[in-house]
Amino acid sequence: MKMKSYILCVLLVGLALTPAAWAQAPAAAPAFNDATALPEGPQGARIRSLLDTVNAGDAARARRFIETECTQEFRDRAPLDDHIARMLGFRRDTGGVEFHAIRAYTPPRPEVVVIVRDRNMASWWGIIVRFGETPEFPVTGFGISPARPPAGQAEPPLAEAEAVAEIRALADRLAASGWLSGSVLVAKGPDVLLTRAAGEADKADHVPNRLDTKFNLGSMNKMFTATAAARLIEQGQLAFDDPIGKYVDETWLPKDVTGQITVRQLMTHTSGLGSYFNETYFRSSRALFRKLDDYKPLVQGEKPAFTPGEQFRYSNTGMFLLGVVIEKVTGEDYFDHIRRVIAAPAGMADTDCYEMDCPVENLAIGYSPDWTGPCGWRNNLYSHVLKGGPAGGGFSTAVDLHRFALAMLADKYVSRAMRDTLWTDYKGSYYGYGYTVAAGPGGRVVGHTGGFDGINSQLDIYVDSGYIVAVMSNVDNGATPLARCIGRILARIEK
Numbered sequence: 250m251k252m253k254s255y256i257l258c259v260l261l262v263g264l265a266l267t268p269a270a271w272a273q274a275p276a277a278a279p280a281f282n283d284a285t286a287l288p289e290g291p292q293g294a295r296i297r298s299l300l301d302t303v304n305a306g307d308a309a310r311a312r313r314f315i316e317t318e319c320t321q322e323f324r325d326r327a328p329l330d331d332h333i334a335r336m337l338g339f340r341r342d343t344g345g346v347e348f349h350a351i352r353a354y355t356p357p358r359p360e361v362v363v364i365v366r367d368r369n370m371a372s373w374w375g376i377i378v379r380f381g382e383t384p385e386f387p388v389t390g391f392g393i394s395p396a397r398p399p400a401g402q403a404e405p406p407l408a409e410a411e412a413v414a415e416i417r418a419l420a421d422r423l424a425a426s427g428w429l430s431g432s433v434l435v436a437k438g439p440d441v442l443l444t445r446a447a448g449e450a451d452k453a454d455h456v457p458n459r460l461d462t463k464f465n466l467g468s469m470n471k472m473f474t475a476t477a478a479a480r481l482i483e484q485g486q487l488a489f490d491d492p493i494g495k496y497v498d499e500t501w502l503p504k505d506v507t508g509q510i511t512v513r514q515l516m517t518h519t520s521g522l523g524s525y526f527n528e529t530y531f532r533s534s535r536a537l538f539r540k541l542d543d544y545k546p547l548v549q550g551e552k553p554a555f556t557p558g559e560q561f562r563y564s565n566t567g568m569f570l571l572g573v574v575i576e577k578v579t580g581e582d583y584f585d586h587i588r589r590v591i592a593a594p595a596g597m598a599d600t601d602c603y604e605m606d607c608p609v610e611n612l613a614i615g616y617s618p619d620w621t622g623p624c625g626w627r628n629n630l631y632s633h634v635l636k637g638g639p640a641g642g643g644f645s646t647a648v649d650l651h652r653f654a655l656a657m658l659a660d661k662y663v664s665r666a667m668r669d670t671l672w673t674d675y676k677g678s679y680y681g682y683g684y685t686v687a688a689g690p691g692g693r694v695v696g697h698t699g700g701f702d703g704i705n706s707q708l709d710i711y712v713d714s715g716y717i718v719a720v721m722s723n724v725d726n727g728a729t730p731l732a733r734c735i736g737r738i739l740a741r742i743e744k
Contacts, residue, residue, distance in 0.1 A: 283350035283364060283399050292386045296363055296378065299388065300348055306340040308333055308620055319388040320381055326390075334620050339393060341618060342726050343367035344426065346374065349399060364396055369428060370419065370734035373398050406743045413442045415738050420445040423731065430616075431706075431722030432460050434647035435735060438715045439655055444647070450613040450723065452626060461646050463599055463612045464721035465633070466706050467699020468641040470602070471568045472653075473591045475516050475683020478571055479663045479671055480590060482512075486578050489513040496577040497570055501548055510557045515571040516682040517561070517675040521553025524565040525640075535635040539604065541573055541583055544638070561678035565640040568683070572639025583639060595656035597649040602637035605630065612644060613723040615703025629703035641699055650708045650719040654696075657710070672712070691716070691740035698729050707732040711739065 287293035295318060302314040311333045315324060324332070346365035352375065354362070363376040375396035381387040407415065416435060420443075423429035430448025434441060450456045481487040493515065494507035501507070514520040525547035530538075538544055548566055555562070572583045579586055584602055592600050603609045615629035637643035645653075656662060663671070671682040672695045679687050684695045692713030699706045705728040709718040716739050720728040 278397065280355040281397075282353050282355075284353065285350045287348070288351065288361075291384065292361070292380060295380070295386050295388065296351075296361070297348075299376070299378065299391070300346065300363070300365070303336055303340055304345040306337060306345070308337060311336045323389050330621055334618075337620050338618065338725070341428070342369070342730060343372075343374070344369035344428065346376075349373075352396070362396075364399060369423060369426075370730060372730070372734065373402075404737075404741055407738070407741045409437075409442075409742050412738050412742050416735055417443055417445070419734065419738075420447070420731075424448070429722075429727070429731070430724045431458060431464060431613075431720065431727050432462060432647040433731065433735075434460070434651050434717075434719045435739075436651055436717045438658075438717070441651070448723070450611070452614070452616060452628075458613060458723070459611070460648060461599060461611060463603075463609065463644040463646055464706055464723055465613070465615055465699070465701070465704040466637070466641060466643045466645050467701050467704045468565075469645070469650075469697045469699040469706055469708060470637055470639060470641045470643045471683045472697050472708075473587050473643075474568055474571050474575070474639040475671060476657070476662050477575055477587060477590055478512065478516060479667050479682065481575065481578055483663055483667055487512060487574070489516075493570060493574055496574040501545055501570070501573065502551065506552060510553065510567075512571070512574060513682075514557050515564075515567045515574070518564050518567060518678070518680060519559070519561055519675070520557050520564055520567040521555045521560070521562060522551055522564045522566040522570070523554065523562070525551075525569060526565060535631075535633070536606065538634060539636050541569075541576060541638060544569065561676065561680065563680075568640040569638060575639075591653070591662065592649075594661050595649075595652040597645065597652050600643065600645040600649045600653075602643040604636045605633070606635060609644075615701070615723045617702045617725045627702075629701065632702050633704070641701075645706075645721070647719040647721050650706075650721075651717055654708065654710045654717045654719075689736055689740070691736055694736065698732075700726075700729070705729055709736060711736075714739065714742070 287296055298318060302310050315329060315332045345368045348365055350364045352362040352364050361378045363378060365374050365376060367374060373396040375394050377392045377394060378388060379390040381389050420429060420433050424447035432446040435443040444460050446458045446460045448458045450458045450462050482489060489512055491512050492508050493510050493512060494504050497507045510520045525544060527547060530547050551566055575586060576583050616626045619625060619627040634642045657668060660668060671684055672686055673681050674686040675681055679685060685697050686695050691711050694709050694711050696708040696710050703723060703725060705726055706721040707728045709732055718732050718735050720732040722728040
């Protein structure tokens with residue numbers, strides 16, 4: 250699925266994060282020093298104005314800041330409404346921010362880095378600001394990135410019961426503020442420690458979200474597809490280094506393309522292929538795409554952007570073609586196969602790729618904030634796929650994701666050795682074989698995230714400690730920031 254940048258409202262500084270990179274500590278973090286006062290004069294006043302504008306959450310004020318305190322060059326980089334929407338989106342996602350410091354790095358950087366802490370989840374952020382060279386210090390660009398905590402900000406250790414209570418209070422607070430729209434499950438192995446559901450599955454009829462509400466998975470289907478392929482490899486029906494030309498015929502891609510791409514490269518996003526969410530898709534009726542073969546017009550003509558195997562490039566087309574390989578090898582419809590070998594063994598009765606023009610009981614509609622429209626929200630029914638597939642777009646519940654994690658940990662799908670392969674970082678990409686892989690504050694974490702307009706879901710399996718976190722949401726950026734915050738709290742549990 251098209252990957253959202255989570256909470257990263259970038260206006261100038263692009264942050265190329267892989268799905269799990271938020272949890273990975275930099276290999277060699279630069280030294281820094283924090284000054285806990287704003288600069289004197291116009292530059293400090295400009296920073297304060299920027300923070301006040303973000304915290305106001307007001308479209309008119311954001312417009313005024315962009316029009317009067319930023320350079321024309323900056324304003325021309327995007328439509329004015331887009332600039333405003335990003336500022337308002339950051340305000341919604343964070344609940345506002347509190348100034349902490351100006352961070353100076355060694356070696357120095359040309360930007361001013363303003364360290365702030367958000368009110369929703371107490372996360373640390375760096376607002377990266379570029380100023381013009383005139384005495385008025387107009388803003389020439391700014392972006393937002395996760396930041397390392399300031400020195401001396403370590404939080405105290407917790408007993409498990411205290412951590413669960415803190416997570417529950419966090420979820421209750423986010424539900425009361427209207428930020429949380431979805432479901433949350435925290436477990437240690439099979440023992441469920443906490444569940445919470447809040448918000449509305451259907452805003453038109455005010456249908457509440459429940460723990461068993463089915464939320465869109467976004468890209469999390471990739472875990473199911475990769476695991477199903479791994480089963481076939483262990484059964485000897487498929488091999489990691491098979492060229493996909495053995496299974497993907499020329500009605501999809503020519504042999505000179507499929508002959509140089511392997512199954513391993515599809516699973517690890519190193520094929521060089523891109524995304525079938527292209528111009529053809531967005532100009533087509535969603536009703537055209539139901540079975541895998543229906544997607545041929547979206548894939549035909551794709552070529553690797555680099556020699557397969559040389560680089561990591563997140564690829565929806567690559568994982569989709571892995572589903573085509575599964576169909577060819579098994580002689581079975583992809584969707585039937587996933588139901589049989591992934592959903593059924595784990596008891597995932599509420600997980601499937603549903604057709605959205607059929608009534609599906611207890612299914613959440615996705616919503617994105619619409620800052621310019623009369624309703625305040627826009628549903629994703631006309632932008633999303635009609636039916637999900639190997640690369641994403643299916644539905645599940647937090648309970649079913651917990652069941653899936655337990656099945657993986659119990660080796661119900663593949664052997665321990667194969668699971669270790671799937672969960673091993675492949676060539677430093679923070680991605681294994683269909684799973685994100687990272688070293689977070691609570692130890693090694695594997696799983697996946699998913700995002701699209703009105704969709705954000707996250708499954709984190711803390712391999713070292715045994716904790717499992719599933720957060721699902723039917724609004725933009727409604728799961729990953731919370732899952733990340735829960736992970737920080739779990740990391741504080743005393744061993």
